[in-house]
Amino acid sequence: MTKGTTRRGLLKAGMAGAAGLAAGRVHAQAAPDPAIMEPQPWRTFLGDGVDARPYGMPSEFEAHVVRRNVPWLTADAVSSVNFTPLHELDGIITPNGLCFERHHGGIAEVDPAEHRIMINGLVDTPLVFTMADLMRFPRENRVHFLECAANSGMEWRGAQLNGCQYTHGMIHNVLYTGVPLRLLLEEAGVQGNAAWVLPEGADAAAMTRSIPLEKAMDDCLVAFRMNGEALRPEQGYPVRLVVPGWEGNMWVKWLRRIEVGDQPWYHREETSKYTDLLEDGRAREFTWVMDAKSVITNPSPQAPITHGHGPTVITGVAWSGRGTIPRVDVTIDGGMNWHQARMSGPSLDKSMHRFYYEFDWDGSPLLLQSRAHDSTGYVQPTKEALRAIRGENSIYHNNGIQTWAVDSDGNAENVEVG
Amino acid sequence: MKTYLISAAILAAAAPALAQETAPSRDGGFGLGRAALPEEVAAWDIDIRPDGAGLPAGSGNVWTGEELFVDQCSACHGDFGEAVGxxxxxxxxxGTLDGEDPVKTVGSYWPYLSTVWDYxxxxxxxGNAxxxxADDTYAIVAYLMYLNNMVEDDFVLSDETFLDVEMPNAGGFYMDDRDTEELPLFSAEPCMESCADSIEVTMRAAVLxxxxEGDGGGIDLEGGGGGSAAAPAAAEEAPAPEPEGPDPALVAEGESLFRQCSAxxxxxxxxxxxxxxxxNGIVGAEAGTREGFRYSPALAEAGITWTHENLAAYLLDPRGFISGNRMAFRGLRDAAEAEAMIAYLQSAGGE
Structure with a gap:
């Protein structure tokens, strides 16, 4: 296996090896396998010592596992989005370097020593905290998904992008460490007529969103760690807001100020954007909660079945802004018959869940779908059911059931069925 | 102005599957942080609300707004707000919001004028946020109202006239009603067996x-094999290497760095x-002489040539090298980046 071997090449080699497979255990091996018979260089020579990689990076053979963008979607990369490669991941945690990015004024490169967090407005004492002050409050650790309200937004008018990275990749799921926003607000003393807060970012967009005080006091975190380490710059280093279960735009990055008020501010991101235009020309506003949703990540257009007939693993992820996901159904015939998938891994509130459905593929074409049920009894709807209520212009909050068609070669495509 | 009660359902949290002890409050607070000074709050608290809260005193007219808009906004939004790219x-x-291709503009969609002013x-x-x-902002907002046929060309917007304005689509929004309109429909136990007579593919992404490039599948619905595997492009004749010119690797690095500039x-x-x-042609050109561009006085009068050395110094510290110029960029990180950028500017734009 040479250093230049591509992943696709590896997959093809595996497929060739499986040719001629009948029932029962694998094919006979005609000649001894060089991968066994010949000593590889890594078996013979010494590798790098410790400290050769002070910050460890993935194997060079995983170089294709990266965030990707769709250039035609936006005017310029400084106000754009890229996508998490869901089809390359398993379990429930998204590695920090693969969490999708969405910026409105590029990545702010903030020096934590010069970062301040201000609480002002309807409080007894407007306060300023340094990062060092923040670290002295009690902390919590919680795993939550962050989904952009526009995730799957390109699919309202029908199947458009070929790959779950593009159709569903505006999501990540991370263990956050942070201070409850409630503690910072209590420290300043929230006044009786307060009803809303306005978090603001320190970036060139000075991002703002209005959040009801009730949510701010309930479960929002002022977070400074993701998966144990400092937030990445593109995720709001040194500190961001975590708003569990609610649309990602509200999770203000590079958080520098929280104002307390008695009315919402109706700023740009909650009026001209992130409002859901319906068929009659009117729009829903303050659509904060992310509805239950799921997607099969493997197989999918970027991750075809390459092993031929026989034991096959279907897997995917599911999440809900209203709670947990106790159940996911999977169909391989486009929704004619459904099977309960097997949930595996931690089932946490407002977190991504992992499901599997294992079956023996006979090589016939498949129409794969998954359907999430959340802990409130909500069942993920079809795209048609959503369109019947919302039309096709809403852009945001598309949580309809996704279909992948798989042909007899194992290649997959984004389709719709009816 | 609307006020909303937040329904309990929106905020309802399911029981966590793992033990989770809430971080405790402390009576009387932790005594952390310090009081914010009034001038510190004033420096950061610039937000405006629909009721005018936060709006500073000031005014601006349509014509001043047009001048500012053409100068500072039209490169992206077009002279008349029609948009570039x-x-x-x-x-x-x-009239497009209920059509097939809704066009959401300040005039057709935005519910509050305060949102425009604030943003x-x-x-x-x-790039120069x-x-x-305040007066500039009043003027630009007045011009945007004029472009949307909301006012005549003699209009003056000020903190005094601000609350008289009602936006055309002010009534076009209502509170999220998914809890009542959708949840009951989407909470039934679904069909598990023999759920349809037939199921057909009605739309395919590969058609669009x-x-x-280089990603995603496409399938062979007829099952004839072959799938989407793209044939590798025929190997092209390798072009003869350019005898002179900047190092291609350096140019590529500069091109990547240029993404910071391309907005x-x-x-x-x-x-x-x-x-x-x-x-184009910036390397070796006289500073501040590109036709049709309105430079800051500092750059227009700098009287320097963009030699390799000057350009490197400028790119590393734009405001330090020509004080008072308007380029909204903090500067490249180091001399190596400056070399790469200059190599790219030469390669892409000539000399």
Whole structure:
């Protein structure tokens, strides 16, 4: 296996090896396998010592596992989005370097020593905290998904992008460490007529969103760690807001100020954007909660079945802004018959869940779908059911059931069925 | 102005599956942080509300607004708010919201004028956020109202006239009603067996073919094999290496760095002035002389030539090298980046 071997090449080699497979255990091996018979260089020579990689990076053979963008979607990369490669991941945690990015004024490169967090407005004492002050409050650790309200937004008018990275990749799921926003607000003393807060970012967009005080006091975190380490710059280093279960735009990055008020501010991101235009020309506003949703990540257009007939693993992820996901159904015939998938891994509130459905593929074409049920009894709807209520212009909050068609070669495509 | 009660259902949290002890409050607080000074709050608290809260004293008229807009906004939004490329369109779009191709502009969609004022003042012009005075902002907002046929050309917007304005689509929004309109429909136990007579593919992504290159599948619905595997492009004759010119690796690095610049500057064939001047031929040119671009006085009068050395010094510290110039860029990180950038400017824009 040479250093230049591509992943696709590896997959093809595996497929060739499986040719001629009948029932029962694998094919006979005609000649001894060089991968066994010949000593590889890594078996013979010494590798790098410790400290050769002070910050460890993935194997060079995983170089294709990266965030990707769709250039035609936006005017310029400084106000754009890229996508998490869901089809390359398993379990429930998204590695920090693969969490999708969405910026409105590029990545702010903030020096934590010069970062301040201000609480002002309807409080007894407007306060300023340094990062060092923040670290002295009690902390919590919680795993939550962050989904952009526009995730799957390109699919309202029908199947458009070929790959779950593009159709569903505006999501990540991370263990956050942070201070409850409630503690910072209590420290300043929230006044009786307060009803809303306005978090603001320190970036060139000075991002703002209005959040009801009730949510701010309930479960929002002022977070400074993701998966144990400092937030990445593109995720709001040194500190961001975590708003569990609610649309990602509200999770203000590079958080520098929280104002307390008695009315919402109706700023740009909650009026001209992130409002859901319906068929009659009117729009829903303050659509904060992310509805239950799921997607099969493997197989999918970027991750075809390459092993031929026989034991096959279907897997995917599911999440809900209203709670947990106790159940996911999977169909391989486009929704004619459904099977309960097997949930595996931690089932946490407002977190991504992992499901599997294992079956023996006979090589016939498949129409794969998954359907999430959340802990409130909500069942993920079809795209048609959503369109019947919302039309096709809403852009945001598309949580309809996704279909992948798989042909007899194992290649997959984004389709719709009816 | 609307006020809402937040329904308990929105905030309801399911029981966590793992033990989770809430971080405790402390009576009387922790005594952490310090009191914010009034001038510190004033420096950061610039937000405006629909009821006018936060609005500073000041005024601006349509004609002043037009001048500012053409100078500072039109590179992306067009002279008349019609938009350039995929940048936001700011004017027009009336009557489109219930059609097949809704055009959401300040006039056709935005419910409150305060939102426009707040956003322009907070985040515009792109790449030089927060540089507009209160009067500038009033003027630009007045011009946007004029572009949307909301006022005549003699209109003056001020903190006194602000609350008289009602936006055309002010009544076009209502509170999220998914809890009552959708949840009951989407909470039934679904069918598990024999759920349809027949199921057909009705639409395929591969027909549109808009997925970025090199990714994603496409299938053979007829099952004839072959799938989507693209045939590798026929090996092209390797072009003879250029005998001279900048190191290609350096140029590529510079091209990658140039992404920081491309929101404001264009270079190469068809490049035109945007927020910043077009950069064709910049290496070796006299500073501040690109035709049709309105430079800051500091740059126009700098009287220097963009030699390799001057350009490197400028790119590392734009405001330090020519004090008072308007380029909204903090500077490249080091000399190596400056070398790469200059190599790219030479390669893409000639000398």
């Amino acid at each position: 995929r940048w936001p369109q700011l004017a027009g779009g009336f 322009v003042h907070r985040a515009m012009p792109y 927060g540089s507009l005075s 073919d808009v997925t970025p 404001c500057h264009q270079i190469g064939e068809g490049a035109s002035n945007r927020v910043g001047p077009a950069l």
